Amino acid sequence: MPKIDLHCHSTVSDGLLAPADVVRRAAANGVDLLALTDHDDLSGLAQARQTAQELGVGFVDGVEISVDWEATSVHIVGLGIDPQNPQLVAGLAELRRGRHGRAERMAEALAAVGIQGALAGAARYAANPELIGRAHFARYIAELGLAKDVKSVFDHYLAAGKPGYVPHRWAGLDQAIAWIVGAGGVAVIAHPARYRLGSNSRRRLYDIFKTLGGKAIEVASGVHNQDEVRELAAVARRYGFAASTGSDFHGPGESQADLGQVLATPPDLETVWQRWLPT
Ligand code: AMP
Ligand code: MN
Ligand code: MN
Ligand code: MN
Numbered sequence: 001m002p003k004i005d006l007h008c009h010s011t012v013s014d015g016l017l018a019p020a021d022v023v024r025r026a027a028a029n030g031v032d033l034l035a036l037t038d039h040d041d042l043s044g045l046a047q048a049r050q051t052a053q054e055l056g057v058g059f060v061d062g063v064e065i066s067v068d069w070e071a072t073s074v075h076i077v078g079l080g081i082d083p084q085n086p087q088l089v090a091g092l093a094e095l096r097r098g099r100h101g102r103a104e105r106m107a108e109a110l111a112a113v114g115i116q117g118a119l120a121g122a123a124r125y126a127a128n129p130e131l132i133g134r135a136h137f138a139r140y141i142a143e144l145g146l147a148k149d150v151k152s153v154f155d156h157y158l159a160a161g162k163p164g165y166v167p168h169r170w171a172g173l174d175q176a177i178a179w180i181v182g183a184g185g186v187a188v189i190a191h192p193a194r195y196r197l198g199s200n201s202r203r204r205l206y207d208i209f210k211t212l213g214g215k216a217i218e219v220a221s222g223v224h225n226q227d228e229v230r231e232l233a234a235v236a237r238r239y240g241f242a243a244s245t246g247s248d249f250h251g252p253g254e255s256q257a258d259l260g261q262v263l264a265t266p267p268d269l270e271t272v273w274q275r276w277l278p279t
Helices: 019-028 045-055 086-112 118-125 134-143 150-158 173-182 199-211 226-239
Strands: 033-036 058-069 072-079 186-189 216-221 242-246
Touching (some): 019 033, 033 045, 045 058, 072 173, 072 242, 086 134, 118 134, 134 150, 173 186, 186 199, 199 226, 216 226, 226 242
Parallel strands (some): 216 242
Antiparallel strands (some): 058 072, 072 186
16 A cells, blocks of 8 residues: 655744655655645745655645635645646735734734743744744744643644634635646645534535535544544545545654554545556
8 A cells, every 4th residue: 555645744834844854754654655735835845846756755746725714714735736826826925924914913912911022932933934823833832831832832822712812814715726726736625623613614614615626635634533534534425525645744743643644544435646646
């Protein structure tokens, strides 16, 4: 069985390893086909692809787009996109621009609960100044010793409803899918089990995603347990979605799953990766 990982992050967004090091680690873990899917940014893909070619790892250009869905945010992965596509490039640039103001508002909200200097502190962790996000704030707050690890910083400060959380407008679901499809890619709902959605809102998400041209959902993921894999396999069958899979690896010691470390995808499902495997 080929080892597939179609969801992971580098220092271009909120991962801890540079793009080439992500690929080296994937190769060392025996990954046969890898997609780098940084949040809202394509600038790691060229380096990652070159390293993958040198190491004989199959490589798919990817991205994970931040989207508003009703009262929450969801992530849409684009796989097999053309990184030069002008609409995709421009759309993501606009999304990144919004992150600056959001980071300032987050820092103000954190200052109000006694955490000073969070903007500068988070910026030290953001290798790409255009892509500052909650994970960078979380690393700074963990460094201050205010929580035992990054995960518990989210639980106490950064998750929706916590003091450092500020609402933000991301891309529309329609926009994200249009950018991905327009760039020749396949749109995938990332880690569907991680969203706090009521059953009606969840059904609407799947229905509208499909209507807009979405083709796949992550079934097995580094952030899904076995029960969630089973439930999402049923969703894939019901809606006619292909299965994607990925670790959502962000870095050693910070992620639940290492690169290539994902539960098996139920064998009856159509997979999104078949088209990229050597025949
Ligand atoms: P942002 O795009 O700035 O809202 O940050 C979202 C990122 O924060 C996700 O991609 C994860 O890397 C991280 N994240 C979100 N929720 C959690 C959580 N509960 N525990 C750990 N990391 C999280
Ligand atoms: Mn992330
Ligand atoms: Mn995500
Ligand atoms: Mn991710």
